Amino acid sequence: MKVKTISGIMVILLLTSMLMLTFKIEPVSAMIPIYPTIYVDPPSIIDPTLTPGKNFTISIKTDYNGSDITGYDFVLYYNPSVIHAVSITNGDLIVGGTAQFIPGTPDNTNGKISAGAFFFSMGKPVPITSGPGTLANVTFTVVGIGDSPIILGTGMEETSLKGYTDDGYGVEYDIINGFTGAEHLKDGYFNNIPPPIHDVAVTNLDVPATATLGDIVSINVTVANEGNFTETFNLTCYTNPTEIGTQSVTNLGAGNQTTLTFSWNTTGLNSGTYTVTAEAILDGDSEPEDNIASKSIELKTLAITAVVDGKPNTLNLKSQGKWITCYIELPEGYNVGDIDVYSIELNNTFPVSLLVNHSVPVPTKIGDYDNDSIPDLMVKFNRTTLTAHIYHTLGIIYGNVTLTITGSLTDETMFEGSDTVKVKFGGDADLNGLVELDDFDIWLDNFGKKSNKCPPGLYPDFNSDEYVDMLDFFVWRENFGANVPPQP
DSSP: OHHHHHHHHHHHHHHHHHHHHHHTOOOOOOOOOOOSOEEEESSEEEOTTOOTTOEEEEEEEEOOOOSOEEEEEEEEEOOTTTEEEEEEEEOSSSOSTTEEEEEOOOBTTTTEEEEEEEEOOSSSSOOOBOOSEEEEEEEEEEOSSSEEEEEEOOSTTTSEEEEESGGGTSOEEEEEETTTOGGGEEOEEEEOOOOOOOOEEEEEEEOOSEEETTOEEEEEEEEEEOSSSOEEEEEEEEETTEEEEEEEEEEEOTTOEEEEEEEEEOTTOOSEEEEEEEEEEOTTOSOGGGSEEEEEEEEEOOOEEOEEEEESSEEETTOOSSEEEEEEEOOTTOOGGGBOGGGOEETTTEEOOOEETTTEEOOOEEEOTTOSSSOEEEEEEEHHHHHHIIIIISOOSEEEEEEEEEEEBTTOOEEEEEEEEEEEOOOOTTOSSBOOHHHHHHHHHTTTSBGGGSOTTOOOOTTOSSBOSHHHHHHHHHHTTOBOOOOO
């Protein structure tokens, strides 16, 4: 009977093998979870915001759910160039009664810290407790950027969970022993390396406000690497929208910047306003909106030098007439009749006065007022407006003032010329807007003093030579009875 049974079993096994070969059936191995374990919780900390100086805490735990635990010990290893252990505290597993916790001293040179706990007993039964639970909590401070495994030690007598048999009456044994069963230890991991950021930016574009046609204009562009990768990219400069040039920026390190210079040849261009744009071109840039910058530049035709003569040569507060008259002569080969009168300005501020009270024309005239056989154009500017500008805006009460006239011809050729006039606007010592007897009294009271020794708010040094003397009296007399021009 036994022979038949054995033979039957052999036949079944033989048929099973044949089926597996025929249909390529493979045996399935079940993945059996490892239990019990001592593990780091959380198992992984990946957080770029944990920068140097910040702390974080992990726990060392066990999933063992038996009721015969009497103690534990462990050693943790870590990368001391990235994290340092600062403290270790007991968890909730070995607590109460005769529980003893023995924290180790952090070794942040070699990256190591240890701890242990047990129930102290002079006899049996030995106190025991139940799992699962937390062995200890370890706080680290971040000291660098990088990653660090947080490893439970597998050396002899480094990491273990202790138990006691027979409800504490038996013998001590290792529930978990990291030396003989390293697979029962689950390590942790820390990483604060920032995610890859590709980001370059044009941080400055230096373009002159004006230039003369035909100039070689220097354009300086500063680019910065605001990401965390070393970058190589192209920088292009263009205008309206002709390309000025493209240059390569090679191996620009994270956090660094560099300045590149482009030369723009304006020969053959027309006068006018141009927009100069610089653009850094980097594939995958996380903030492409700061890769471009623009500025405007005005290209002007080369200005020819004109001879300008302003009348009167001296201005005071009682100067008669409504106008400052200027005579403009152009160099040989140019005709003052080609001057666009509407383009003329005085000190880039005041246009030519063409109307009286916005209705009666102010004459402009071509002649030769200085009899030098060179034609000149006569133009006029409002004297009151200019006087107020010199007095209040320029702050010149006494001294020489340069009057610069600019303009263009009908073919857009620019011209420029200057003359100097003397202004004597002093006399209002108390700054009440009138030159009167009270100002004379102030001058007299301070006669002989240096101007910085006069009482606050009084200014009897009418010619601004730092002394109150007879010269100031002559200025006061010249302007006596006049009003100071109002603010423009």
